[in-house]
Amino acid sequence: MKSLRLLVAAHRLCAGLRHLPAVEPHVARSQLLRAVHTSSSPGPPVNTPPSNTVAPFDDAFAKDQRDKASFIQVLDLFCGRDVRRRGHIELIEAALRWMPQFGVEKDLEVYNKLLDVFPKEVFVPRNFIQTLFLHYPRQQECAVRILDQMEFYGVTPNKHTYFLLVQTFGKLSHPVKKYQRMLYWFPRFKHTNPYPVPLDLQADPVALSRVCLERIAADRDARVTVYQLPCTEVCDDGTVQEHSHLVGIQSPDQISLLAEHDTKYPVIVEGPFPLWLKKTCVQYYVLRAEPGAKKKEEMDPERSLYYPLSLDLDLERDLAEDFTFDVDEVEEGQVYAMCMAGSGDERTLGKWINCLQESNPILGQLPVLFRLTSGPREVSLPVQEEDGESHKKEEARESSAEEDEEETRQNRRMEQ
Incomplete structure (x- = not known):
């Protein structure tokens, strides 16, 4: 019976060879082998794009x-289109790129939904050798990228995430190891920052300035004062003038230090200095003094005849002394106040100095210097030249190029 089946199969192959066109023998043989060893893929047909x-x-x-x-x-829609879910890696990579634009980059439910796109129980290793090597490496790397993005945005996985990873890749896979490391380190680093950034930053510039200034100030007794709210003012001539917000902070210790400032030295307003809160960049300004501007207490030399309070000794340096530069020993000017403003021009910062005079009367006797750096500027395109001038320059360039070619030709002739 088996031999009869072989004869029937050979007869059918010979009949198929009779209808083939006259080609070379090796081409006909390769086409025959391809027709014999190729079988149609199981499952419903899939319309693949060109x-x-x-x-x-x-x-x-x-x-x-x-x-x-x-x-x-x-x-x-993708999960319900095909049971085998062909192209799931391309879909997940595209979804990871589009998540920030949809505002779901910090949503744990969406990440679990992305892990649910993988076909289940297909990439699980069946023996020790498959577990030892990276079984289905492209799929495992794609799952690790999902967990990396969760780690970047501070999203902690849950038990449902572990269930999806085990069901898809097995307990000894690389995504499961990544999940275990995240659960080990996330709780330990969650409360290490003593000054955490709020999860939801407020859109109000005044409230955002209050949060930033309280974060910068080292003194908990510092008081935040709102000097000006953003508003619009209609002048007498009918023009509309916009006023930006102006918020400042100052502590009682800074007020006492400013009261002891030497009137011979000016105070300086510097800025803007950038401060990043997650993806939001704000700018603040500082009122400070130059080094050595503090008043020196004059001591009476006759206060104690036996134990003087100050000694003026001119001691030479020893050869063993270290002359290296130390950052901790550098004297810097004292900071008296800080502020955040919508527009960093001298007019707005001058209002800030005038408002500070209510609690710091010494500012009326001190000169104020503004050391303001320019903000980011737009790239300006070069001015387009007139057609006549540009045409003359092109002609001059062409004539100079021709002269250079003639000189090179003459030099070559002389060398020959």
Whole structure:
């Protein structure tokens, strides 16, 4: 019976060879072997795009309405399209790029939904050798990238995340090890910062300035004062003038230090200095003094005849002394106050100095210097020249190039 089946199969192959066109023998042999050893893939047919087109995953996320519901809808449509979920790695990589634009980069539910896109129980190793080597490396690296982005945004995984990873890759896979390291280190580093940044930064510039100044100030007794709120004012001539916010902070110790400032030296307003709070950059200004501007207490030399309070001794340096530079021993000017303003011009900062005179009357006797650095400027395009001048310059360049070519030719002739 078995031999009969072989004869029937050989007869069918010979009949198929009769209908083949006349080609070279090795080409016909390769086509025959390809026809014999190739079988159709099981499962429903999938419409694959041609090789010169891009997978339409980026187009699926390019929507006008970008929120959590629309993001999850794209993932649900992909999961329900095909049982085998072909192209899941490309979809996950595109989803990771689009998450900040949808505002779901810190949502644990969305990350678990991304891990649920992987086919289940397909990439689990079946023996020791598969566990020893990286089984399905591209899929495991994609899952590790998801966990890396969770770590970057400070999202702590939960038990559902562990269940999805074990169901997809097994207990001894690299994504599960990454999950275990995150659960080990996240609770230990969660409360190490004594001055944590608020989770939700306020959009109000006055409230944001209050948070930033309280974070910069080293004294807990420092008081924040709002000198000016953002508003618009209509002048007598009908013009509209906008006033930016102006918020300052000063502690009682700074007030006492400013009262002891020597009137011979001026006070300096410096800035702006950048301060980053997550992805928000703000700028603040400082009222400070130069080194050595503090009043020196004059001591009476006859206060104690036997034990004088000050000795003027001119001692030479020893050869064994260290002349290296130490940052901790550098004298800097004392900081008297800080502020944050919407516009850092001298007019707005001058209002700040005038408001500080109510609690610091000595500012009326001190000269104030403004050392303000220019902010970021836009790149200015060069001025376009007139057509006539540009044409003359091009002609001059061409004539100089021709002269150089003639000189090189003459030099070559002389060398020959």
